[in-house]
Amino acid sequence: MTMETPLARVRGLGAAGEGAGHWWQERVTSVSTLLLLIWLGVALLRLPDLGHPTLAEWLTSPLAAVPMLLLVVSAFWHARLGLRVVVEDYVHEEGSKLFWLLLIDFAAIFGAALGLFAVLKVALAAGAA
Amino acid sequence: MHRNPDRPLSPHLTIWRWGPHMLVSILHRVTGAGLALVGGAALVWWLLALAGGPEAYAGFTGWATHWTGIAVAVGLTWALFQHGLSGLRHFVMDAGAGFELSTNKFWATMTILGAALLTALVWAYILFGRGA
Numbered sequence: 445m446t447m448e449t450p451l452a453r454v455r456g457l458g459a460a461g462e463g464a465g466h467w468w469q470e471r472v473t474s475v476s477t478l479l480l481l482i483w484l485g486v487a488l489l490r491l492p493d494l495g496h497p498t499l500a501e502w503l504t505s506p507l508a509a510v511p512m513l514l515l516v517v518s519a520f521w522h523a524r525l526g527l528r529v530v531v532e533d534y535v536h537e538e539g540s541k542l543f544w545l546l547l548i549d550f551a552a553i554f555g556a557a558l559g560l561f562a563v564l565k566v567a568l569a570a571g572a573a
Numbered sequence: 574m575h576r577n578p579d580r581p582l583s584p585h586l587t588i589w590r591w592g593p594h595m596l597v598s599i600l601h602r603v604t605g606a607g608l609a610l611v612g613g614a615a616l617v618w619w620l621l622a623l624a625g626g627p628e629a630y631a632g633f634t635g636w637a638t639h640w641t642g643i644a645v646a647v648g649l650t651w652a653l654f655q656h657g658l659s660g661l662r663h664f665v666m667d668a669g670a671g672f673e674l675s676t677n678k679f680w681a682t683m684t685i686l687g688a689a690l691l692t693a694l695v696w697a698y699i700l701f702g703r704g705a
Binding site for chain 1: 602605606608609610612613614616617620621623624626627630631653657660664667
């Protein structure tokens with residue numbers, strides 16, 4: 445037998461089934477994505493041109509490659525969290541909700557992995573300075 | 574969805590008059606979804622093209638400088654500023670401030686005007702400032 449009131453048992457169980465952790469991660473990744481996007485904008489403005497040789501050379505620098513890797517992780521994590529909320533709000537049938545949430549997870553991880561691989565390939569290219 | 578049809582739906586969405594705060598609320602979600610899908614794809618495409626070598630990169634810049642690419646990029650820029658500014662507004666509201674009706678409406682309107690202005694400034698610079 446439990447001493448919990450019915451209200452206490454369901455408190456916090458919205459469409460997502462949990463709350464504060466997701467909410468906080470969304471705030472943290474929004475700040476990190478914003479800062480990294482400002483960095484990217486300023487960094488691209490400081491380059492003499494945006495041609496392939498210039499960008500490829502630029503990405504071999506740790507201080508360019510590492511923020512770019514972080515941007516990919518931060519942006520895709522934030523995108524995943526945001527899209528989850530949209531599905532949790534509008535898809536009410538449990539089966540299709542599960543399907544869309546899985547699809548978002550897989551797509552976000554795949555997109556982030558592609559981005560990370562591409563950055564590392566340029567950054568670690570043979571013969572790069 | 575298990576809902577008891579005998580119980581009323583709350584809040585009654587149809588009784589509210591539309592205002593800038595409601596527009597910004599739904600724009601935040603729409604621009605967020607757009608940035609996640611189109612922006613995420615564009616970022617990965619750009620990085621993969623960069624990793625693919627000069628020829629692959631030329632393929633990317635060919636699309637990016639085509640008018641369709643520029644239209645998408647302008648849309649993404651606006652979405653980024655709209656989502657970013659209303660995200661900053663959310664931080665203020667998370668702190669419990671800015672809920673007075675006039676303040677709330679004012680800053681909601683400001684995010685819309687600010688996003689349009691910043692988008693115009695960025696693209697004026699890209700298209701005319703650099704001579705690119």
